[in-house]
Amino acid sequence: MQKAQINGSALIKMLLPKLESSMYKGQNGKILVIGGSKEYTGAPYYAGVSSLKAGGDIAHIICPEEASIPIKSYSPELIVHPCLNDIQETLKWMDACTSVVIGPGLGREEKLGQTLNEIIDKVQDNKQLKLVGDADFLWFISQSSHKFVIQEQIKQLGKQVILTPNIVEFQRFMHHEYNIKEYQKLELEFFESNRNTCGILDNDEVINKEVAQLSRAFNNCIILKKGVVDIITDGVTSYYVATEGSLKRCGGQGDILSGVLGAFVNYSENLPSDQFEQSQKSLLSVVAASHATRLISYAGYLDKTISLTAPDIINNMSQVTPVLANHVFLSDLLDSGVLFILTKKSNFKSQPSIHLFNNVQWDTAGQERYRTITNAYYRGADGIILVFDLYKRDSFNNLHSWLKEVEKHAKNDVHIIIIGNKADKEEPAEVTEADMQKFTADTGIQIYTASAKSGKNGLIKCQRKLIWVEQCWKSKKNERKQACEAKGEQRSHY
Numbered sequence: 001m002q003k004a005q006i007n008g009s010a011l012i013k014m015l016l017p018k019l020e021s022s023m024y025k026g027q028n029g030k031i032l033v034i035g036g037s038k039e040y041t042g043a044p045y046y047a048g049v050s051s052l053k054a055g056g057d058i059a060h061i062i063c064p065e066e067a068s069i070p071i072k073s074y075s076p077e078l079i080v081h082p083c084l085n086d087i088q089e090t091l092k093w094m095d096a097c098t099s100v101v102i103g104p105g106l107g108r109e110e111k112l113g114q115t116l117n118e119i120i121d122k123v124q125d126n127k128q129l130k131l132v133g134d135a136d137f138l139w140f141i142s143q144s145s146h147k148f149v150i151q152e153q154i155k156q157l158g159k160q161v162i163l164t165p166n167i168v169e170f171q172r173f174m175h176h177e178y179n180i181k182e183y184q185k186l187e188l189e190f191f192e193s194n195r196n197t198c199g200i201l202d203n204d205e206v207i208n209k210e211v212a213q214l215s216r217a218f219n220n221c222i223i224l225k226k227g228v229v230d231i232i233t234d235g236v237t238s239y240y241v242a243t244e245g246s247l248k249r250c251g252g253q254g255d256i257l258s259g260v261l262g263a264f265v266n267y268s269e270n271l272p273s274d275q276f277e278q279s280q281k282s283l284l285s286v287v288a289a290s291h292a293t294r295l296i297s298y299a300g301y302l303d304k305t306i307s308l309t310a311p312d313i314i315n316n317m318s319q320v321t322p323v324l325a326n327h328v329f330l331s332d333l334l335d336s337g338v339l340f341i342l343t344k345k346s347n348f349k350s351q352p353s354i355h356l357f358n359n360v361q362w363d364t365a366g367q368e369r370y371r372t373i374t375n376a377y378y379r380g381a382d383g384i385i386l387v388f389d390l391y392k393r394d395s396f397n398n399l400h401s402w403l404k405e406v407e408k409h410a411k412n413d414v415h416i417i418i419i420g421n422k423a424d425k426e427e428p429a430e431v432t433e434a435d436m437q438k439f440t441a442d443t444g445i446q447i448y449t450a451s452a453k454s455g456k457n458g459l460i461k462c463q464r465k466l467i468w469v470e471q472c473w474k475s476k477k478n479e480r481k482q483a484c485e486a487k488g489e490q491r492s493h494y
């Protein structure tokens with residue numbers, strides 16, 4: 001059955017901080033990741049770097065001595081403290097941070113139980129601090145000899161805590177026989193009926209019932225149960241996120257999510273109070289993190305398919321996260337949905353933020369490679385921007401092939417803008433005004449020229465670019481309408 005939906009991308013837009021010149025380092029979050037062990041050094045690294053790429057300003061890692069050198073060597077961005085065995089030092093760094101992610105790669109050594117007790121106590125002292133608990137931290141809560149003490153501590157913290165179990169970790173909290181296969185079948189059915197949406201979930205919905213119960217058992221702490229569908233609940237209100245994610249289930253995707261969460265929980269107060277109840281803000285920042293992570297993973301998957309690894313997703317984030325914000329901005333102009341932008345690889349190098357769709361190529365016969373990839377994008381698109389190079393005749397000729405694809409796969413009412421790039425160059429272009437006029441006469445579609453490099457016609461600065469696109473969009477629509485009316489054609493959409 002279809003559920004009441006929310007616009008996940010609009011949520012991200014409201015949540016992400018608006019950057020201003022007056023900002024200082026740390027204002028958008030100082031995230032502390034506690035994790036890592038001799039075996040697992042990747043997990044805390046993935047979480048820390050993801051928190052930065054999701055907008056956080058500073059990421060600290062607290063790990064044991066033996067994990068610190070590898071983690072430091074992965075990235076100079078992370079401030080690594082090899083002090084997990086020194087609780088006073090650990091607590092000191094907690095004071096310096098705005099959120100804590102605990103568990104990635106932590107390991108399960110019994111002696112860590114005591115350390116965890118002290119860390120959680122410290123969170124209790126600072127009501128502003130959010131604790132994101134993942135991986136081995138969940139094991140300590142559900143399986144270790146310290147579990148009863150830790151469970152009581154979690155209850156004290158209530159909504160300050162966000163736990164992110166995958167299905168195996170979730171099942172460890174159950175006191176009865178739990179059939180993972182059966183549960184996943186139900187989740188898949190739900191996913192099929194609600195694919196690519198986020199929305200509100202009943203507390204007694206079969207896939208949610210026990211998740212909401214677990215949250216209530218922990219005094220309404222927030223639970224994000226990861227899976228085919230992500231379920232986010234505080235035991236009172238529940239949401240689902242059925243955004244398409246990566247089909248390649250490579251290790252580290254949970255660590256990435258916990259890092260994104262570590263950043264996003266700091267933004268919850270950015271949600272406007274006239275639209276959101278205070279009690280919902282934390283929960284919705286978790287919904288946004290889940291939606292964002294799945295979108296980012298999906299973009300990575302489209303790029304790498306079976307070869308996808310966690311670093312591919314992380315590396316993609318700096319292209320996709322700003323695009324998410326732009327998506328939303330543009331989708332406001334389009335009323336709803338996500339805007340997908342199609343562009344040729346080389347044309348928009350200086351515009352990574354608008355460069356989501358970057359690996360489509362046409363061979364010399366005008367045949368599109370990676371057809372299945374593009375089809376997935378077309379289906380979700382409310383708007384499509386086609387970019388060609390004014391100095392490459394072939395790229396202009398290919399517009400007809402693009403348009404055929406758009407006609408075949410995209411929605412009937414999709415908006416289209418065509419941009420001739422590199423308008424900053426002085427020398428005569430290969431594609432002339434006359435060529436473009438003829439194209440417009442044939443297709444009814446106006447071509448705009450601009451430059452991603454120089455910013456000519458406002459294409460370089462994000463905000464100006466978007467305003468520029470908005471103007472084109474509006475005029476474009478009018479022109480299509482006029483062209484149709486001139487030919488005596490009537491359409492429901494233009």
Ligand SMILES: NC(=O)C1=CN([C@@H]2O[C@H](COP(=O)(O)OP(=O)(O)OC[C@H]3O[C@@H](n4cnc5c(N)ncnc54)[C@H](O)[C@@H]3O)[C@@H](O)[C@H]2O)[C@@H](O)CC1
Binds near residue numbers: 106166
């Ligand atoms: N490069 C790294 O350093 C990485 C370290 N990691 C760390 O590795 C440690 C152990 O994590 P594990 O996730 O292996 O923990 P577990 O020991 O809880 O293992 C879970 C097992 O369940 C299986 N499983 C997961 N989803 C399933 C499903 N839907 N149906 C059936 N089986 C399923 C997995 O294949 C895995 O073997 C954690 O500390 C974690 O943070 C991971 O995060 C992956 C990357």
Ligand SMILES: Nc1ncnc2c1ncn2[C@@H]1O[C@H](COP(=O)(O)OP(=O)(O)OP(=O)(O)O)[C@@H](O)[C@H]1O
Binds near residue numbers: 253
């Ligand atoms: N079947 C699926 N389809 C799409 N996305 C999924 C699927 N399962 C999980 N995800 C997404 O992948 C991310 C990580 O979830 P996953 O279950 O892989 O975590 P994990 O097992 O804890 O990961 P890790 O390998 O880091 O320990 C979440 O954002 C989740 O929404």
